[in-house]
Amino acid sequence: MSRVVSMWFIITLFLVHPLAxxxxxxxxxxxxxxxxxxxxxxxxxxxxxxVDGKEMKRRNALNAGEALGYLTGIRFDTNFAPMTRDALRIxxxxxxxxxxxxxxxxxxxxxxxxxIPADVIERIxxxxxxxxxxxxSDAVGGVCNIITKSPSHRPSLNxxxxxxxxxSKIFSLTHSYSFGRVGYLISTAVHRLKGxxxxxxxxxxxxxxxxxxxxxxxxxxxxxxxxxxxKLALKKERKFDxxxxxxxxxxxxxxxxxxxxxxxxxxxxxxxxAPKPTLT
Numbered sequence: 621m622s623r624v625v626s627m628w629f630i631i632t633l634f635l636v637h638p639l640a641x642x643x644x645x646x647x648x649x650x651x652x653x654x655x656x657x658x659x660x661x662x663x664x665x666x667x668x669x670x671v672d673g674k675e676m677k678r679r680n681a682l683n684a685g686e687a688l689g690y691l692t693g694i695r696f697d698t699n700f701a702p703m704t705r706d707a708l709r710i711x712x713x714x715x716x717x718x719x720x721x722x723x724x725x726x727x728x729x730x731x732x733x734x735x736i737p738a739d740v741i742e743r744i745x746x747x748x749x750x751x752x753x754x755x756x757s758d759a760v761g762g763v764c765n766i767i768t769k770s771p772s773h774r775p776s777l778n779x780x781x782x783x784x785x786x787x788s789k790i791f792s793l794t795h796s797y798s799f800g801r802v803g804y805l806i807s808t809a810v811h812r813l814k815g816x817x818x819x820x821x822x823x824x825x826x827x828x829x830x831x832x833x834x835x836x837x838x839x840x841x842x843x844x845x846x847x848x849x850x851k852l853a854l855k856k857e858r859k860f861d862x863x864x865x866x867x868x869x870x871x872x873x874x875x876x877x878x879x880x881x882x883x884x885x886x887x888x889x890x891x892x893x894a895p896k897p898t899l900t
Contacts, residue, residue, distance in 0.1 A: 669694075671744040673769075682782055682790060683809075684741060684766050685733035693748055698734050705730040710748055710762035717761035723768055723844060725863045725881035730850050733766075735826035737792035739778040740807045742769045768844070771803025771832050772796040787814030798832075805830040819853035834866075841866030860884040 671687050681687040685706060689696045695709045707715040720732050729735075747763040755763055775797040782790040792809035811824040827847040834840030844863045850856070864880040 668748070669746045671746075673738075673742060676738045676741065681738050682780060682792075683734050683738055684736040684744060687738060687741070687744055688733070688746065688764065691746060694746060696733065698731065706733045708733065708764060710746070710764075713761035715761075717758065719755050719759040719763045721763065721765040722846075722861075723842075723863060724765060724865075724879070725844075725861070726883070727861065728883060728885065729848050729859045730852075730855075730857060731824060732848075733764075735809055735811065735824055735848055735850075736766060736828075737780060737794065737807055737809045737826075739780065739792060739794040740768050740805065740828055742767050768828070768830060769796070769805060771798045771805050771830070773798050786816055786820075787812070789813075801833055803832045821853060823851045825849045854889065856888040858886045 669691050671691065676687045679687065679690055685696045685698055685708075688694055688708065693711050695707075697707045697709075698705075708718045708720065709715050710718050720727055722732075722736070745763075745765045745767065747765075749762060750760050776795070778794045780790070780792045782788070789812045790809070792807065794805070794807040796805040797803065805828070807826075807828045809826040811822065813820075813822040815821045825848070829845050831843045832840065833842075842863075842865050846859075846861050848857075848859045861883045862881070864878070866878055868876040868878055870876070
């Protein structure tokens with residue numbers, strides 16, 4: 621099916637906060653995906669590329685998949701036929717050899733890149749080349765790590781609406797705010813596509829919730845949860861994921877970083893058009 625060409629409109633609303641915002645500090649760009657530690661781009665031992673919010677806005681990218689389509693050596697394709705999915709190829713290798721992460725945690729599903737709105741993305745780090753020593757055998761081609769934004773200091777509300785060919789309609793809404801030591805980010809996206817045939821339609825929804833607690837750069841705890849639902853002509857899937865990360869300071873011991881991530885997945889497939897689906 622031909623690529624969906626869309627017109628898009630972006631509405632951004634910043635609510636006035638009674639307190640003056642803190643002075644902005646320009647941070648040095650760092651990459652953490654290549655070695656799982658913080659390094660400037662020029663010091664990473666493995667070729668890596670970064671797509672930040674400014675670049676996504678310049679490219680008019682609506683989601684994570686579109687933001688990656690402009691990088692050299694990377695090809696992103698998506699199709700909404702019954703048995704297809706997002707395909708991210710790095711350096712010509714099949715997409716099954718590319719590992720996709722969200723805030724450092726593995727994500728699965730049929731459209732993990734198409735359903736993540738650009739509004740929630742701080743940057744995307746792409747590591748080209750084998751990373752199986754750090755991430756396993758499914759990272760032979762490379763790793764794509766989508767890093768979401770932290771809650772904003774002032775109340776913000778961002779909305780995107782897109783309408784394109786084959787009856788494609790995309791709507792996303794993101795709200796973020798911080799008060800005291802607590803901050804939150806909530807984002808929802810809805811995608812509707814009629815397609816060009818009876819079996820090429822798609823209904824998809826995505827919800828992302830991120831809670832952050834802490835003060836300064838020490839003792840920060842982040843809880844992230846998400847839901848993704850996709851319904852096609854012969855397939856339906858639902859996915860819940862939960863992630864927790866935080867710093868633990870104990871007397872007499874170095875600082876410990878704790879991480880937890882789990883995925884709950886339900887998949888229904890009507891093999892050969894069978895009236896009863898096969899569940900996984």
